[in-house]
Amino acid sequence: MAGSDEHEAAFNAIVDGDGRIEPRDAMPEAYRKTLIRQMAQHAHSEIIGMQPEGNWISRAPSLRRKAILLAKVQDEAGHGLYLYAAAETLGVSRDHLLDLLHTRRQKYSSIFNYPTLTWADVGAIGWLVDGAAITNQVPLTRCSYGPYARAMVRICKEESFHQRQGFEALLALTRGSAAQKAMAQDALDRWWYPSLAMFGPPDAASTHTDQSLRWGIKRFGNDELRQRFVDMTAPQADVLGLAIPDPNLRWNPERGHYDFTEPDYDELFRVIKGDGPCNRQRMEHRVAAHTEGAWVREAAAAYAAKQAKRAEQAGAAA
Amino acid sequence: MNEPLVDYSLRLGDDSLVLAQRLGEWVARAPELEEDVALANIALDLLGQARTLLTYAGQVEGAGRDEDALAYWRDDRDFRNVLLAELPNGDFAVTMARQLMVSAYQYELYDRLRASADETLAAIAGKAVKEVHYHRDHATQWVLRLGDGTDESRRRMVAGLEAVWPYTDELFDTDDVTDLLSTDAVAVDPASLRDPWRAYVGGVLAEAGLEPPDDVPARRGGRHGLHTEQLGYLLAEMQHLHRSHPGASW
Numbered sequence: 001m002a003g004s005d006e007h008e009a010a011f012n013a014i015v016d017g018d019g020r021i022e023p024r025d026a027m028p029e030a031y032r033k034t035l036i037r038q039m040a041q042h043a044h045s046e047i048i049g050m051q052p053e054g055n056w057i058s059r060a061p062s063l064r065r066k067a068i069l070l071a072k073v074q075d076e077a078g079h080g081l082y083l084y085a086a087a088e089t090l091g092v093s094r095d096h097l098l099d100l101l102h103t104r105r106q107k108y109s110s111i112f113n114y115p116t117l118t119w120a121d122v123g124a125i126g127w128l129v130d131g132a133a134i135t136n137q138v139p140l141t142r143c144s145y146g147p148y149a150r151a152m153v154r155i156c157k158e159e160s161f162h163q164r165q166g167f168e169a170l171l172a173l174t175r176g177s178a179a180q181k182a183m184a185q186d187a188l189d190r191w192w193y194p195s196l197a198m199f200g201p202p203d204a205a206s207t208h209t210d211q212s213l214r215w216g217i218k219r220f221g222n223d224e225l226r227q228r229f230v231d232m233t234a235p236q237a238d239v240l241g242l243a244i245p246d247p248n249l250r251w252n253p254e255r256g257h258y259d260f261t262e263p264d265y266d267e268l269f270r271v272i273k274g275d276g277p278c279n280r281q282r283m284e285h286r287v288a289a290h291t292e293g294a295w296v297r298e299a300a301a302a303y304a305a306k307q308a309k310r311a312e313q314a315g316a317a318a
Numbered sequence: 319m320n321e322p323l324v325d326y327s328l329r330l331g332d333d334s335l336v337l338a339q340r341l342g343e344w345v346a347r348a349p350e351l352e353e354d355v356a357l358a359n360i361a362l363d364l365l366g367q368a369r370t371l372l373t374y375a376g377q378v379e380g381a382g383r384d385e386d387a388l389a390y391w392r393d394d395r396d397f398r399n400v401l402l403a404e405l406p407n408g409d410f411a412v413t414m415a416r417q418l419m420v421s422a423y424q425y426e427l428y429d430r431l432r433a434s435a436d437e438t439l440a441a442i443a444g445k446a447v448k449e450v451h452y453h454r455d456h457a458t459q460w461v462l463r464l465g466d467g468t469d470e471s472r473r474r475m476v477a478g479l480e481a482v483w484p485y486t487d488e489l490f491d492t493d494d495v496t497d498l499l500s501t502d503a504v505a506v507d508p509a510s511l512r513d514p515w516r517a518y519v520g521g522v523l524a525e526a527g528l529e530p531p532d533d534v535p536a537r538r539g540g541r542h543g544l545h546t547e548q549l550g551y552l553l554a555e556m557q558h559l560h561r562s563h564p565g566a567s568w
Protein backbone atom coordinates (compact mmCIF):
# COMPACT_ATOMS: atom_id res chain seq x y z
CA MET A 1 0.00 0.00 0.00
CA ALA A 2 3.03 2.25 -0.38
CA GLY A 3 1.45 3.81 -3.47
CA SER A 4 -1.60 4.92 -1.57
CA ASP A 5 0.59 6.46 1.16
CA GLU A 6 2.52 8.34 -1.48
CA HIS A 7 -0.74 9.61 -2.97
CA GLU A 8 -1.93 10.74 0.41
CA ALA A 9 1.34 12.51 1.12
CA ALA A 10 1.20 14.28 -2.26
CA PHE A 11 -2.42 15.32 -1.63
CA ASN A 12 -1.62 16.61 1.86
CA ALA A 13 1.37 18.54 0.55
CA ILE A 14 -0.78 20.34 -1.99
CA VAL A 15 -3.56 21.13 0.48
CA ASP A 16 -1.17 22.18 3.25
CA GLY A 17 0.73 24.39 0.82
CA ASP A 18 -2.53 26.12 -0.17
CA GLY A 19 -2.23 24.70 -3.70
CA ARG A 20 -5.04 23.45 -5.92
CA ILE A 21 -6.16 19.89 -6.41
CA GLU A 22 -7.02 19.25 -10.06
CA PRO A 23 -9.29 16.51 -11.49
CA ARG A 24 -6.43 14.13 -12.40
CA ASP A 25 -4.70 14.43 -9.02
CA ALA A 26 -5.01 11.66 -6.49
CA MET A 27 -7.39 12.54 -3.69
CA PRO A 28 -8.86 10.72 -0.70
CA GLU A 29 -12.20 9.13 -1.51
CA ALA A 30 -13.84 11.01 1.36
CA TYR A 31 -12.57 14.32 -0.05
CA ARG A 32 -14.01 13.46 -3.46
CA LYS A 33 -17.36 12.47 -1.93
CA THR A 34 -17.57 15.56 0.24
CA LEU A 35 -16.87 17.79 -2.74
CA ILE A 36 -19.43 16.02 -4.92
CA ARG A 37 -22.03 16.44 -2.21
CA GLN A 38 -21.24 20.10 -1.61
CA MET A 39 -20.96 21.09 -5.28
CA ALA A 40 -24.06 19.16 -6.27
CA GLN A 41 -26.08 20.71 -3.48
CA HIS A 42 -24.77 24.08 -4.49
CA ALA A 43 -25.87 23.42 -8.08
CA HIS A 44 -29.27 22.13 -6.92
CA SER A 45 -29.71 25.35 -4.90
CA GLU A 46 -29.19 27.45 -8.01
CA ILE A 47 -31.80 25.41 -9.87
CA ILE A 48 -34.42 25.30 -7.13
CA GLY A 49 -33.63 28.95 -6.37
CA MET A 50 -35.03 29.91 -9.77
CA GLN A 51 -38.53 29.12 -8.52
CA PRO A 52 -39.15 31.68 -5.75
CA GLU A 53 -37.92 34.54 -7.92
CA GLY A 54 -39.35 33.12 -11.14
CA ASN A 55 -42.68 33.35 -9.33
CA TRP A 56 -42.60 37.13 -9.93
CA ILE A 57 -41.36 37.35 -13.54
CA SER A 58 -44.87 37.61 -14.95
CA ARG A 59 -45.88 40.23 -12.37
CA ALA A 60 -42.80 42.46 -12.07
CA PRO A 61 -44.11 46.01 -11.61
CA SER A 62 -42.05 47.71 -14.35
CA LEU A 63 -40.49 46.51 -17.58
CA ARG A 64 -37.05 47.45 -16.28
CA ARG A 65 -37.51 45.31 -13.15
CA LYS A 66 -38.90 42.48 -15.27
CA ALA A 67 -35.79 42.56 -17.47
CA ILE A 68 -33.46 42.57 -14.45
CA LEU A 69 -35.31 39.64 -12.91
CA LEU A 70 -35.30 37.62 -16.13
CA ALA A 71 -31.56 38.20 -16.49
CA LYS A 72 -31.01 37.14 -12.90
CA VAL A 73 -32.98 33.92 -13.13
CA GLN A 74 -31.21 33.13 -16.39
CA ASP A 75 -27.87 33.61 -14.62
CA GLU A 76 -28.96 31.18 -11.92
CA ALA A 77 -29.61 28.45 -14.48
CA GLY A 78 -26.15 29.24 -15.88
CA HIS A 79 -24.59 28.97 -12.41
CA GLY A 80 -26.26 25.60 -11.98
CA LEU A 81 -24.72 24.49 -15.28
CA TYR A 82 -21.20 25.64 -14.25
CA LEU A 83 -21.50 23.83 -10.95
CA TYR A 84 -22.77 20.57 -12.42
CA ALA A 85 -19.92 20.74 -14.94
CA ALA A 86 -17.43 21.32 -12.12
CA ALA A 87 -18.90 18.38 -10.17
CA GLU A 88 -18.63 16.19 -13.28
CA THR A 89 -14.84 16.57 -13.14
CA LEU A 90 -15.06 14.32 -10.08
CA GLY A 91 -16.50 11.48 -12.11
CA VAL A 92 -20.26 11.84 -11.64
CA SER A 93 -22.83 12.77 -14.28
CA ARG A 94 -25.30 15.65 -14.16
CA ASP A 95 -28.13 13.20 -14.80
CA HIS A 96 -27.12 11.18 -11.77
CA LEU A 97 -26.92 14.28 -9.57
CA LEU A 98 -30.32 15.48 -10.76
CA ASP A 99 -31.70 12.06 -10.00
CA LEU A 100 -30.32 12.34 -6.45
CA LEU A 101 -32.10 15.69 -6.13
CA HIS A 102 -35.37 14.42 -7.56
CA THR A 103 -35.41 11.40 -5.27
CA ARG A 104 -34.61 13.64 -2.28
CA ARG A 105 -31.29 11.92 -1.60
CA GLN A 106 -29.46 15.24 -1.97
CA LYS A 107 -30.53 18.59 -0.60
CA TYR A 108 -30.57 22.23 -1.65
CA SER A 109 -30.35 25.42 0.37
CA SER A 110 -32.99 25.70 3.07
CA ILE A 111 -33.78 29.29 2.05
CA PHE A 112 -35.62 28.36 -1.13
CA ASN A 113 -38.33 26.63 0.89
CA TYR A 114 -39.76 30.01 1.85
CA PRO A 115 -42.46 31.63 -0.32
CA THR A 116 -42.21 34.93 -2.21
CA LEU A 117 -45.43 36.60 -1.12
CA THR A 118 -44.87 40.14 -2.40
CA TRP A 119 -42.71 41.94 -4.94
CA ALA A 120 -40.47 43.19 -2.12
CA ASP A 121 -39.44 39.58 -1.48
CA VAL A 122 -37.62 39.64 -4.82
CA GLY A 123 -35.55 42.59 -3.61
CA ALA A 124 -35.02 40.97 -0.21
CA ILE A 125 -33.77 37.78 -1.85
CA GLY A 126 -31.30 39.78 -3.93
CA TRP A 127 -30.07 41.77 -0.97
CA LEU A 128 -30.09 39.20 1.85
CA VAL A 129 -30.02 35.78 0.23
CA ASP A 130 -27.51 36.70 -2.45
CA GLY A 131 -25.60 38.68 0.17
CA ALA A 132 -25.40 35.60 2.38
CA ALA A 133 -24.47 33.45 -0.61
CA ILE A 134 -21.62 35.81 -1.51
CA THR A 135 -20.36 35.84 2.07
CA ASN A 136 -20.26 32.06 1.89
CA GLN A 137 -18.87 31.82 -1.60
CA VAL A 138 -16.11 34.42 -1.75
CA PRO A 139 -13.90 32.26 0.51
CA LEU A 140 -14.68 29.32 -1.81
CA THR A 141 -12.82 31.11 -4.59
CA ARG A 142 -9.75 29.88 -2.64
CA CYS A 143 -11.15 26.39 -2.14
CA SER A 144 -8.57 23.60 -2.49
CA TYR A 145 -10.39 22.02 -5.42
CA GLY A 146 -9.46 24.01 -8.54
CA PRO A 147 -12.60 23.54 -10.69
CA TYR A 148 -14.86 24.56 -7.78
CA ALA A 149 -12.70 27.58 -6.93
CA ARG A 150 -12.76 28.75 -10.56
CA ALA A 151 -16.52 28.31 -10.84
CA MET A 152 -16.88 30.42 -7.71
CA VAL A 153 -14.84 33.28 -9.20
CA ARG A 154 -17.24 33.53 -12.13
CA ILE A 155 -20.35 33.05 -10.03
CA CYS A 156 -19.39 35.59 -7.36
CA LYS A 157 -18.94 38.32 -9.95
CA GLU A 158 -22.48 37.86 -11.19
CA GLU A 159 -23.94 37.35 -7.73
CA SER A 160 -22.54 40.59 -6.39
CA PHE A 161 -24.13 42.42 -9.30
CA HIS A 162 -27.49 40.85 -8.40
CA GLN A 163 -27.03 41.69 -4.78
CA ARG A 164 -26.62 45.38 -5.60
CA GLN A 165 -29.67 45.23 -7.85
CA GLY A 166 -31.71 43.66 -5.03
CA PHE A 167 -30.61 46.40 -2.65
CA GLU A 168 -31.48 49.03 -5.23
CA ALA A 169 -34.95 47.50 -5.76
CA LEU A 170 -35.58 47.74 -2.02
CA LEU A 171 -34.24 51.27 -1.96
CA ALA A 172 -36.81 52.24 -4.58
CA LEU A 173 -39.51 50.82 -2.29
CA THR A 174 -38.28 52.52 0.87
CA ARG A 175 -38.05 55.84 -1.00
CA GLY A 176 -41.57 55.27 -2.35
CA SER A 177 -45.08 55.33 -0.91
CA ALA A 178 -46.04 54.22 2.59
CA ALA A 179 -47.47 51.02 1.12
CA GLN A 180 -44.21 50.29 -0.70
CA LYS A 181 -42.16 50.92 2.42
CA ALA A 182 -44.40 48.64 4.47
CA MET A 183 -43.97 45.97 1.80
CA ALA A 184 -40.18 46.25 2.10
CA GLN A 185 -40.23 46.04 5.90
CA ASP A 186 -42.53 43.02 5.81
CA ALA A 187 -40.14 41.27 3.43
CA LEU A 188 -37.15 41.98 5.70
CA ASP A 189 -39.16 40.70 8.68
CA ARG A 190 -39.81 37.40 6.92
CA TRP A 191 -36.39 36.87 5.25
CA TRP A 192 -33.98 37.96 7.98
CA TYR A 193 -33.76 34.81 10.10
CA PRO A 194 -34.00 32.36 7.18
CA SER A 195 -31.04 34.25 5.65
CA LEU A 196 -29.01 33.92 8.87
CA ALA A 197 -29.84 30.22 8.90
CA MET A 198 -28.29 29.85 5.42
CA PHE A 199 -24.86 29.69 7.08
CA GLY A 200 -25.84 26.39 8.63
CA PRO A 201 -25.92 25.23 12.24
CA PRO A 202 -23.45 26.60 14.81
CA ASP A 203 -19.97 25.15 14.34
CA ALA A 204 -20.38 22.98 17.45
CA ALA A 205 -23.33 21.22 15.77
CA SER A 206 -21.99 21.13 12.22
CA THR A 207 -21.15 17.63 10.96
CA HIS A 208 -18.84 18.56 8.11
CA THR A 209 -17.08 21.74 9.21
CA ASP A 210 -13.90 20.36 10.85
CA GLN A 211 -12.96 18.01 8.05
CA SER A 212 -13.80 20.59 5.38
CA LEU A 213 -11.62 23.19 7.09
CA ARG A 214 -8.72 20.76 7.27
CA TRP A 215 -9.06 19.94 3.57
CA GLY A 216 -9.24 23.56 2.52
CA ILE A 217 -12.77 23.12 1.15
CA LYS A 218 -14.07 25.55 3.73
CA ARG A 219 -12.00 28.50 4.91
CA PHE A 220 -14.13 29.78 7.77
CA GLY A 221 -16.64 28.31 10.16
CA ASN A 222 -20.38 28.88 9.90
CA ASP A 223 -20.48 31.22 12.90
CA GLU A 224 -17.69 33.44 11.63
CA LEU A 225 -19.36 33.84 8.24
CA ARG A 226 -22.74 34.53 9.85
CA GLN A 227 -21.14 37.25 11.98
CA ARG A 228 -19.47 38.73 8.92
CA PHE A 229 -22.86 38.82 7.14
CA VAL A 230 -24.59 40.57 10.06
CA ASP A 231 -21.76 43.12 10.26
CA MET A 232 -22.09 43.87 6.57
CA THR A 233 -25.89 43.93 6.46
CA ALA A 234 -26.88 45.90 9.56
CA PRO A 235 -25.51 49.24 8.24
CA GLN A 236 -27.16 48.57 4.88
CA ALA A 237 -30.54 48.21 6.63
CA ASP A 238 -29.90 51.64 8.14
CA VAL A 239 -29.32 53.11 4.68
CA LEU A 240 -32.62 51.60 3.58
CA GLY A 241 -34.36 52.94 6.66
CA LEU A 242 -35.59 49.47 7.54
CA ALA A 243 -35.53 47.82 10.96
CA ILE A 244 -33.93 44.40 11.28
CA PRO A 245 -36.44 42.31 13.28
CA ASP A 246 -34.08 41.60 16.19
CA PRO A 247 -34.45 43.58 19.43
CA ASN A 248 -30.97 42.43 20.51
CA LEU A 249 -29.16 43.66 17.45
CA ARG A 250 -26.64 46.31 18.48
CA TRP A 251 -23.02 47.26 17.85
CA ASN A 252 -20.66 45.84 20.42
CA PRO A 253 -17.55 48.08 20.51
CA GLU A 254 -15.61 45.61 22.67
CA ARG A 255 -15.98 42.79 20.17
CA GLY A 256 -15.93 45.09 17.18
CA HIS A 257 -19.00 43.24 15.87
CA TYR A 258 -22.76 43.42 16.03
CA ASP A 259 -24.42 41.31 18.69
CA PHE A 260 -27.51 39.57 17.38
CA THR A 261 -30.04 36.85 18.10
CA GLU A 262 -29.25 33.50 16.52
CA PRO A 263 -31.84 32.04 14.15
CA ASP A 264 -34.08 29.22 15.35
CA TYR A 265 -31.97 26.19 14.47
CA ASP A 266 -34.83 23.81 15.24
CA GLU A 267 -36.70 25.49 12.43
CA LEU A 268 -33.63 25.16 10.19
CA PHE A 269 -33.44 21.42 10.86
CA ARG A 270 -37.19 21.03 10.24
CA VAL A 271 -36.87 22.83 6.88
CA ILE A 272 -33.80 20.81 5.87
CA LYS A 273 -35.68 17.62 6.71
CA GLY A 274 -38.48 18.63 4.34
CA ASP A 275 -40.95 20.39 6.59
CA GLY A 276 -40.62 24.02 5.47
CA PRO A 277 -43.43 26.06 3.89
CA CYS A 278 -42.56 25.20 0.26
CA ASN A 279 -40.42 22.04 0.29
CA ARG A 280 -43.08 19.86 -1.24
CA GLN A 281 -44.10 22.48 -3.81
CA ARG A 282 -40.51 23.18 -4.93
CA MET A 283 -39.73 19.51 -5.44
CA GLU A 284 -43.01 18.75 -7.17
CA HIS A 285 -42.41 21.67 -9.56
CA ARG A 286 -38.86 20.54 -10.30
CA VAL A 287 -39.79 16.89 -10.80
CA ALA A 288 -42.77 17.83 -12.98
CA ALA A 289 -40.56 19.99 -15.24
CA HIS A 290 -38.13 17.09 -15.59
CA THR A 291 -40.81 14.45 -16.16
CA GLU A 292 -42.86 16.53 -18.57
CA GLY A 293 -39.70 17.36 -20.52
CA ALA A 294 -38.59 13.73 -20.90
CA TRP A 295 -40.09 13.35 -24.39
CA VAL A 296 -38.19 16.49 -25.52
CA ARG A 297 -34.86 15.16 -24.28
CA GLU A 298 -35.60 11.78 -25.87
CA ALA A 299 -36.38 13.50 -29.17
CA ALA A 300 -33.11 15.44 -29.06
CA ALA A 301 -31.17 12.24 -28.40
CA ALA A 302 -32.97 10.33 -31.18
CA TYR A 303 -32.38 13.18 -33.63
CA ALA A 304 -28.69 13.38 -32.72
CA ALA A 305 -28.31 9.63 -33.24
CA LYS A 306 -30.02 9.85 -36.64
CA GLN A 307 -27.81 12.73 -37.69
CA ALA A 308 -24.68 10.88 -36.61
CA LYS A 309 -25.79 7.83 -38.60
CA ARG A 310 -26.53 9.95 -41.66
CA ALA A 311 -23.12 11.59 -41.43
CA GLU A 312 -21.51 8.17 -41.16
CA GLN A 313 -23.42 6.87 -44.20
CA ALA A 314 -22.55 9.99 -46.18
CA GLY A 315 -18.91 9.48 -45.21
CA ALA A 316 -19.01 5.81 -46.28
CA ALA A 317 -20.62 6.71 -49.60
CA ALA A 318 -18.06 9.40 -50.37
CA MET B 319 -48.45 63.57 -33.80
CA ASN B 320 -47.86 60.90 -36.40
CA GLU B 321 -50.68 58.57 -35.43
CA PRO B 322 -49.85 55.74 -37.87
CA LEU B 323 -46.25 55.70 -36.63
CA VAL B 324 -47.46 55.41 -33.01
CA ASP B 325 -49.73 52.56 -33.99
CA TYR B 326 -47.05 50.78 -36.00
CA SER B 327 -44.48 51.03 -33.19
CA LEU B 328 -47.05 49.73 -30.72
CA ARG B 329 -47.86 46.77 -32.95
CA LEU B 330 -44.24 45.63 -33.14
CA GLY B 331 -43.62 46.44 -29.49
CA ASP B 332 -46.73 44.56 -28.34
CA ASP B 333 -45.79 41.47 -30.39
CA SER B 334 -42.50 41.30 -28.53
CA LEU B 335 -43.90 42.24 -25.12
CA VAL B 336 -46.67 39.67 -25.13
CA LEU B 337 -44.44 36.91 -26.49
CA ALA B 338 -41.78 37.74 -23.87
CA GLN B 339 -44.46 37.38 -21.22
CA ARG B 340 -45.37 33.93 -22.55
CA LEU B 341 -41.75 32.76 -22.73
CA GLY B 342 -41.13 34.00 -19.20
CA GLU B 343 -43.72 31.46 -18.04
CA TRP B 344 -41.33 28.68 -19.09
CA VAL B 345 -38.51 29.75 -16.80
CA ALA B 346 -37.75 27.06 -14.19
CA ARG B 347 -40.01 24.56 -15.98
CA ALA B 348 -38.12 23.88 -19.23
CA PRO B 349 -37.24 20.33 -20.36
CA GLU B 350 -33.55 20.90 -19.60
CA LEU B 351 -31.43 23.56 -17.94
CA GLU B 352 -30.01 24.73 -21.26
CA GLU B 353 -33.58 25.52 -22.32
CA ASP B 354 -34.27 27.49 -19.15
CA VAL B 355 -31.29 29.60 -20.18
CA ALA B 356 -32.29 29.84 -23.85
CA LEU B 357 -35.95 30.68 -23.27
CA ALA B 358 -35.11 33.31 -20.65
CA ASN B 359 -32.54 34.71 -23.04
CA ILE B 360 -35.07 35.00 -25.88
CA ALA B 361 -37.68 36.49 -23.55
CA LEU B 362 -35.12 39.05 -22.42
CA ASP B 363 -34.24 40.01 -26.00
CA LEU B 364 -37.91 40.41 -26.87
CA LEU B 365 -38.56 42.45 -23.77
CA GLY B 366 -35.67 44.72 -24.72
CA GLN B 367 -37.18 45.22 -28.16
CA ALA B 368 -40.58 45.91 -26.64
CA ARG B 369 -39.13 48.52 -24.31
CA THR B 370 -37.48 50.54 -27.08
CA LEU B 371 -40.51 50.29 -29.35
CA LEU B 372 -43.00 51.29 -26.65
CA THR B 373 -40.74 54.11 -25.51
CA TYR B 374 -40.57 55.36 -29.08
CA ALA B 375 -44.36 55.07 -29.53
CA GLY B 376 -44.79 57.16 -26.40
CA GLN B 377 -42.35 59.79 -27.61
CA VAL B 378 -44.00 60.11 -31.00
CA GLU B 379 -47.41 60.26 -29.37
CA GLY B 380 -46.19 63.11 -27.17
CA ALA B 381 -48.78 62.57 -24.43
CA GLY B 382 -46.29 61.71 -21.70
CA ARG B 383 -46.79 57.95 -21.79
CA ASP B 384 -43.60 55.98 -21.16
CA GLU B 385 -42.98 52.25 -21.67
CA ASP B 386 -44.63 51.37 -18.37
CA ALA B 387 -47.71 53.54 -18.98
CA LEU B 388 -48.14 51.76 -22.30
CA ALA B 389 -47.44 48.27 -20.98
CA TYR B 390 -49.40 48.46 -17.75
CA TRP B 391 -52.25 50.91 -18.32
CA ARG B 392 -53.71 49.74 -21.61
CA ASP B 393 -56.53 47.17 -21.63
CA ASP B 394 -56.67 44.29 -24.05
CA ARG B 395 -58.83 46.26 -26.50
CA ASP B 396 -55.89 48.66 -26.87
CA PHE B 397 -53.17 46.04 -27.33
CA ARG B 398 -52.02 45.69 -30.94
CA ASN B 399 -50.07 42.38 -30.96
CA VAL B 400 -50.90 39.61 -33.41
CA LEU B 401 -52.95 36.78 -31.91
CA LEU B 402 -50.08 34.36 -32.53
CA ALA B 403 -47.95 36.06 -29.86
CA GLU B 404 -50.57 35.63 -27.13
CA LEU B 405 -51.35 31.93 -27.72
CA PRO B 406 -50.79 29.88 -24.56
CA ASN B 407 -47.50 27.97 -24.35
CA GLY B 408 -49.06 24.52 -24.55
CA ASP B 409 -46.36 21.86 -24.58
CA PHE B 410 -42.80 22.46 -25.78
CA ALA B 411 -43.79 21.64 -29.38
CA VAL B 412 -46.53 24.29 -29.43
CA THR B 413 -44.08 26.83 -28.00
CA MET B 414 -41.44 25.97 -30.61
CA ALA B 415 -43.97 26.03 -33.46
CA ARG B 416 -45.16 29.46 -32.33
CA GLN B 417 -41.57 30.62 -31.92
CA LEU B 418 -40.53 29.48 -35.38
CA MET B 419 -43.48 31.30 -36.98
CA VAL B 420 -42.88 34.53 -35.07
CA SER B 421 -39.08 34.59 -35.34
CA ALA B 422 -39.10 33.78 -39.05
CA TYR B 423 -41.52 36.69 -39.50
CA GLN B 424 -39.56 39.07 -37.26
CA TYR B 425 -36.34 38.18 -39.03
CA GLU B 426 -37.72 39.10 -42.47
CA LEU B 427 -39.35 42.20 -41.01
CA TYR B 428 -36.35 43.61 -39.14
CA ASP B 429 -33.97 42.71 -41.93
CA ARG B 430 -35.95 45.08 -44.18
CA LEU B 431 -36.85 47.63 -41.53
CA ARG B 432 -33.15 48.44 -41.15
CA ALA B 433 -33.63 50.50 -44.32
CA SER B 434 -36.57 52.45 -42.85
CA ALA B 435 -36.73 56.17 -43.63
CA ASP B 436 -37.40 56.56 -39.90
CA GLU B 437 -33.98 56.58 -38.25
CA THR B 438 -35.18 55.32 -34.89
CA LEU B 439 -37.03 52.36 -36.37
CA ALA B 440 -34.02 51.60 -38.53
CA ALA B 441 -31.75 51.60 -35.48
CA ILE B 442 -34.14 49.42 -33.45
CA ALA B 443 -34.35 47.00 -36.38
CA GLY B 444 -30.57 46.91 -36.70
CA LYS B 445 -30.24 45.65 -33.14
CA ALA B 446 -33.31 43.38 -33.24
CA VAL B 447 -32.36 41.55 -36.43
CA LYS B 448 -29.27 40.05 -34.80
CA GLU B 449 -31.35 38.80 -31.88
CA VAL B 450 -34.22 37.34 -33.92
CA HIS B 451 -31.72 35.60 -36.17
CA TYR B 452 -30.60 33.68 -33.11
CA HIS B 453 -34.21 33.07 -32.03
CA ARG B 454 -35.07 31.73 -35.46
CA ASP B 455 -32.10 29.39 -35.41
CA HIS B 456 -33.02 28.11 -31.94
CA ALA B 457 -36.63 27.40 -32.97
CA THR B 458 -35.46 25.83 -36.24
CA GLN B 459 -33.18 23.39 -34.42
CA TRP B 460 -35.98 22.33 -32.12
CA VAL B 461 -38.55 21.89 -34.89
CA LEU B 462 -36.03 19.64 -36.63
CA ARG B 463 -35.28 17.66 -33.46
CA LEU B 464 -38.92 17.23 -32.55
CA GLY B 465 -40.17 16.62 -36.08
CA ASP B 466 -37.40 14.13 -36.86
CA GLY B 467 -36.90 12.76 -33.34
CA THR B 468 -39.19 10.06 -31.91
CA ASP B 469 -42.73 9.05 -32.91
CA GLU B 470 -44.00 10.85 -29.83
CA SER B 471 -42.16 14.09 -30.57
CA ARG B 472 -43.25 13.99 -34.20
CA ARG B 473 -46.90 13.54 -33.17
CA ARG B 474 -46.61 16.49 -30.81
CA MET B 475 -44.82 18.64 -33.38
CA VAL B 476 -47.59 18.00 -35.91
CA ALA B 477 -50.16 18.95 -33.28
CA GLY B 478 -48.14 22.05 -32.39
CA LEU B 479 -48.05 23.20 -36.00
CA GLU B 480 -51.78 22.66 -36.33
CA ALA B 481 -52.40 24.68 -33.18
CA VAL B 482 -50.53 27.78 -34.37
CA TRP B 483 -50.97 27.64 -38.14
CA PRO B 484 -54.38 29.39 -38.33
CA TYR B 485 -52.82 32.42 -36.62
CA THR B 486 -49.96 32.94 -39.07
CA ASP B 487 -51.91 34.61 -41.85
CA GLU B 488 -52.51 37.70 -39.72
CA LEU B 489 -48.77 38.44 -39.76
CA PHE B 490 -49.08 39.57 -43.37
CA ASP B 491 -52.22 41.70 -43.16
CA THR B 492 -52.07 45.19 -44.55
CA ASP B 493 -54.31 48.10 -43.65
CA ASP B 494 -54.34 51.91 -43.83
CA VAL B 495 -51.54 52.19 -41.28
CA THR B 496 -49.11 49.90 -43.09
CA ASP B 497 -50.15 51.20 -46.53
CA LEU B 498 -49.47 54.78 -45.57
CA LEU B 499 -46.19 54.11 -43.76
CA SER B 500 -44.81 51.73 -46.37
CA THR B 501 -45.55 54.24 -49.11
CA ASP B 502 -43.34 56.64 -47.14
CA ALA B 503 -40.71 53.88 -46.76
CA VAL B 504 -41.09 54.08 -42.97
CA ALA B 505 -42.70 50.67 -42.49
CA VAL B 506 -42.29 47.34 -44.24
CA ASP B 507 -45.35 46.22 -46.17
CA PRO B 508 -46.39 43.07 -44.26
CA ALA B 509 -47.66 41.42 -47.46
CA SER B 510 -44.13 41.55 -48.89
CA LEU B 511 -42.91 39.27 -46.07
CA ARG B 512 -45.21 36.38 -46.92
CA ASP B 513 -43.10 34.75 -49.66
CA PRO B 514 -39.73 34.87 -47.91
CA TRP B 515 -41.42 33.70 -44.68
CA ARG B 516 -43.09 30.78 -46.48
CA ALA B 517 -39.81 29.87 -48.14
CA TYR B 518 -37.96 29.74 -44.82
CA VAL B 519 -40.66 27.99 -42.79
CA GLY B 520 -41.40 25.60 -45.66
CA GLY B 521 -37.71 24.70 -45.85
CA VAL B 522 -37.52 23.90 -42.15
CA LEU B 523 -40.68 21.80 -42.24
CA ALA B 524 -39.45 19.89 -45.30
CA GLU B 525 -36.12 19.13 -43.61
CA ALA B 526 -38.00 17.92 -40.52
CA GLY B 527 -40.17 15.69 -42.72
CA LEU B 528 -43.27 17.70 -41.85
CA GLU B 529 -46.01 19.14 -44.03
CA PRO B 530 -47.43 22.61 -43.66
CA PRO B 531 -50.94 22.10 -42.24
CA ASP B 532 -53.87 22.28 -44.64
CA ASP B 533 -55.16 25.75 -45.18
CA VAL B 534 -57.69 26.51 -42.51
CA PRO B 535 -59.84 29.55 -41.78
CA ALA B 536 -57.39 32.23 -40.65
CA ARG B 537 -57.75 33.94 -37.29
CA ARG B 538 -57.12 37.67 -37.11
CA GLY B 539 -58.01 40.80 -35.17
CA GLY B 540 -55.05 41.49 -32.87
CA ARG B 541 -53.80 44.51 -34.81
CA HIS B 542 -57.15 46.15 -34.11
CA GLY B 543 -57.46 45.14 -30.48
CA LEU B 544 -59.72 42.14 -31.11
CA HIS B 545 -57.91 39.40 -29.23
CA THR B 546 -58.42 35.83 -28.10
CA GLU B 547 -59.90 35.27 -24.65
CA GLN B 548 -56.37 34.53 -23.41
CA LEU B 549 -54.97 38.05 -23.51
CA GLY B 550 -57.19 39.37 -20.72
CA TYR B 551 -55.74 36.84 -18.29
CA LEU B 552 -52.19 37.52 -19.43
CA LEU B 553 -52.66 41.25 -18.84
CA ALA B 554 -54.46 40.77 -15.52
CA GLU B 555 -51.41 38.94 -14.23
CA MET B 556 -48.85 41.24 -15.83
CA GLN B 557 -50.51 44.50 -14.79
CA HIS B 558 -51.97 43.69 -11.39
CA LEU B 559 -49.18 44.91 -9.12
CA HIS B 560 -48.40 48.01 -11.15
CA ARG B 561 -52.07 49.02 -11.19
CA SER B 562 -52.43 48.40 -7.46
CA HIS B 563 -50.00 51.24 -6.79
CA PRO B 564 -50.89 54.04 -9.20
CA GLY B 565 -48.13 56.57 -9.61
CA ALA B 566 -45.53 54.53 -7.72
CA SER B 567 -41.92 54.23 -8.87
CA TRP B 568 -40.25 50.83 -8.82
